[in-house]
Amino acid sequence: MTKQHTILYLDGVSVAFDGFKAISNLSLTLGRNEMRAIIGPNGAGKTTMMDIITGKTRPDIGDVYFDGVHDLTRLDEADIANLGVGRKFQKPTVFEMHTVEDNIALSLKSPRGVFAALFDLRSAEAQGRIDDILEMVRLSARRGEKAANLSHGQKQWLEIGMLLAQDPKLLLVDEPVAGMTDAETEETGRLLKKIAQTHSVIVVEHDMHFVRELDVKVTCLHEGSVLSEGSLDFVSSDERVIEVYLGR
Amino acid sequence: MAEATVQPSKTTANRIEIVLIGLGVAALLALPFFVYPIFVMKMMCFALFACAFNLLLGYTGLLSFGHAAFFGGAAYFTAHAVKVWGFPPEIGILTGVAGAALLGLVIGFFAIRRQGIYFAMITLALSQMFFFFCVQASFTGGEDGIQGVPRGTFLGVFDLQNEHTMYYFVAANFLLGLFIVWRIVNSPFGLILRSIRENESRAISLGYSVQNYKLAAFVMSAALAGLAGAIKALVFQFATLTDVAWQMSGEVILMTLLGGIGTMAGPIFGAGFVVALQNMLATSDFPVTIATGLIFMVCVLIFRRGIVGEIYAWLERRRGEKPE
Ligand SMILES: Nc1ncnc2c1ncn2[C@@H]1O[C@H](COP(=O)(O)OP(=O)(O)O)[C@@H](O)[C@H]1O
Numbered sequence: 001m002t003k004q005h006t007i008l009y010l011d012g013v014s015v016a017f018d019g020f021k022a023i024s025n026l027s028l029t030l031g032r033n034e035m036r037a038i039i040g041p042n043g044a045g046k047t048t049m050m051d052i053i054t055g056k057t058r059p060d061i062g063d064v065y066f067d068g069v070h071d072l073t074r075l076d077e078a079d080i081a082n083l084g085v086g087r088k089f090q091k092p093t094v095f096e097m098h099t100v101e102d103n104i105a106l107s108l109k110s111p112r113g114v115f116a117a118l119f120d121l122r123s124a125e126a127q128g129r130i131d132d133i134l135e136m137v138r139l140s141a142r143r144g145e146k147a148a149n150l151s152h153g154q155k156q157w158l159e160i161g162m163l164l165a166q167d168p169k170l171l172l173v174d175e176p177v178a179g180m181t182d183a184e185t186e187e188t189g190r191l192l193k194k195i196a197q198t199h200s201v202i203v204v205e206h207d208m209h210f211v212r213e214l215d216v217k218v219t220c221l222h223e224g225s226v227l228s229e230g231s232l233d234f235v236s237s238d239e240r241v242i243e244v245y246l247g248r
Numbered sequence: 249m250a251e252a253t254v255q256p257s258k259t260t261a262n263r264i265e266i267v268l269i270g271l272g273v274a275a276l277l278a279l280p281f282f283v284y285p286i287f288v289m290k291m292m293c294f295a296l297f298a299c300a301f302n303l304l305l306g307y308t309g310l311l312s313f314g315h316a317a318f319f320g321g322a323a324y325f326t327a328h329a330v331k332v333w334g335f336p337p338e339i340g341i342l343t344g345v346a347g348a349a350l351l352g353l354v355i356g357f358f359a360i361r362r363q364g365i366y367f368a369m370i371t372l373a374l375s376q377m378f379f380f381f382c383v384q385a386s387f388t389g390g391e392d393g394i395q396g397v398p399r400g401t402f403l404g405v406f407d408l409q410n411e412h413t414m415y416y417f418v419a420a421n422f423l424l425g426l427f428i429v430w431r432i433v434n435s436p437f438g439l440i441l442r443s444i445r446e447n448e449s450r451a452i453s454l455g456y457s458v459q460n461y462k463l464a465a466f467v468m469s470a471a472l473a474g475l476a477g478a479i480k481a482l483v484f485q486f487a488t489l490t491d492v493a494w495q496m497s498g499e500v501i502l503m504t505l506l507g508g509i510g511t512m513a514g515p516i517f518g519a520g521f522v523v524a525l526q527n528m529l530a531t532s533d534f535p536v537t538i539a540t541g542l543i544f545m546v547c548v549l550i551f552r553r554g555i556v557g558e559i560y561a562w563l564e565r566r567r568g569e570k571p572e
Pocket residue numbers: 017022040041042043044045046047048049
């Protein structure tokens with residue numbers, strides 16, 4: 001894939017923390033409206049890769065491009081988010097003191113400037129979007145409650161709802177089904193597949209049933225670089241993947 | 249906002265606040281017939297000052313230790329504008345507010361680059377620089393301050409020399425200031441400020457330029473503190489170094505914490521309490537600072553959320569226990 005045709009393009013990226021190489025010569029490309037599952041043992045660098053894409057961590061070396069043209073290594077976090085990169089964190093990170101509804105309202109794609117926020121009243125259209133999203137993540141009944149009162153799985157969903165509200169071009173979803181019941185996990189899979197019809201998505205997940213349900217190309221990371229890539233069947237029969245990840 | 253978006257967890261606090269507002273406004277209108285108007289006017293100045301400060305500490309999570317610069321600075325600007333330039337009171341007040349906002353822009357610009365204790369230290373250092381400027385500058389009148397500031401005639405109609413007219417003029421400004429704070433806090437902008445307070449990095453990851461928001465909140469807080477200081481200069485008809493000194497920055501922190509940060513009523517209550525206490529002890533031999541210090545300690549130890557904050561929390565808990 002040439003750079004122009006990708007939504008995300010990483011080439012030769014490395015980053016070290018106090019001499020420890022968390023990401024090492026990582027190259028990975030994602031097509032527009034593609035969904036990719038990323039697997040790999042703990043410490044493989046999956047979360048760090050997301051930190052690099054969102055501008056939270058700067059790579060020591062390597063290219064990171066969004067939509068073929070935007071050099072993400074030169075932009076700050078808020079700019080990258082506004083370009084259309086949204087993220088769900090590994091540890092669910094919602095505003096606990098806000099209501100469920102306010103969490104969505106805050107994430108809603110809208111002008112992010114100070115003056116816009118001061119004089120903007122919530123339009124009927126925005127309210128409609130909020131209602132739709134709450135419906136989608138099944139939190140309509142709890143819209144007025146503080147997010148702190150939600151269960152772990154519901155917080156995961158609220159954060160997915162926040163992602164939907166942002167309506168980014170690229171969604172980075174870090175371990176979305178951790179702490180969910182089987183039914184919730186299945187529901188999340190369906191939701192992500194629906195989102196992936198119109199968005200590019202990267203999902204990090206350990207739950208192999210869930211990854212199978214997604215039915216997309218899989219990349220296995222190990223020690224900060226790509227160990228294996230292809231269909232789930234191909235990757236899970238790869239000797240090296242079995243050795244470092246599956247065969248425990 | 250639509251009816252449907254009124255949130256259950258907020259309604260308790262809302263209902264109390266509506267009742268409090270009703271009682272407060274009624275009391276405000278009646279008070280000058282029962283107590284010295286000047287005493288209530290002083291309370292209003294400090295209550296507005298504390299509310300302005302709370303916009304930053306309570307809703308944005310930024311502890312400024314330099315708010316005296318805006319309060320006292322505006323007092324000087326207004327006093328100078330009406331006394332030396334002969335401005336009418338309304339333009340004099342606007343001069344003070346604009347000056348405070350400008351000071352806020354400069355001090356805020358440097359302070360928001362750091363967090364926590366460093367933020368507080370930068371605001372302290374810069375406000376101390378402003379204090380020394382006020383000591384040295386000729387227009388402030390040095391140790392004497394600016395004395396004999398005329399109150400003037402509001403809009404060329406209302407003679408503010410009349411104590412009751414002045415009182416209602418101050419009350420109107422006070423309510424306007426509170427309304428502005430309330431409006432800011434309850435706008436989408438206020439929601440973003442509270443998000444920054446709760447989790448700054450998450451707000452950034454949603455695409456908010458947190459620095460711009462902090463600076464905007466800082467300038468608004470400074471301007472409103474300036475409004476309080478400007479009015480104080482007209483009420484007492486002087487502006488002195490006391491209002492720009494660091495002790496004044498400390499006092500507003502104390503008032504706000506005492507009443508409870510992050511609520512509208514808390515700082516008003518805290519300021520009223522401290523002013524009343526100062527008034528009571530002014531004639532006794534007991535040193536005021538020791539009394540306020542002791543009460544502050546007791547409050548911080550027992551009521552961690554401040555007095556009003558504890559009352560709200562207690563009502564929340566009661567509501568939670570009730571089977572619905
Ligand atoms: N900010 C950081 N400072 C130091 N080490 C870090 C930092 N972030 C990640 N690491 C290290 O980098 C490695 C990769 O971590 P991570 O990306 O979280 O792995 P994964 O998400 O694949 O489990 C881990 O060994 C982790 O300890």
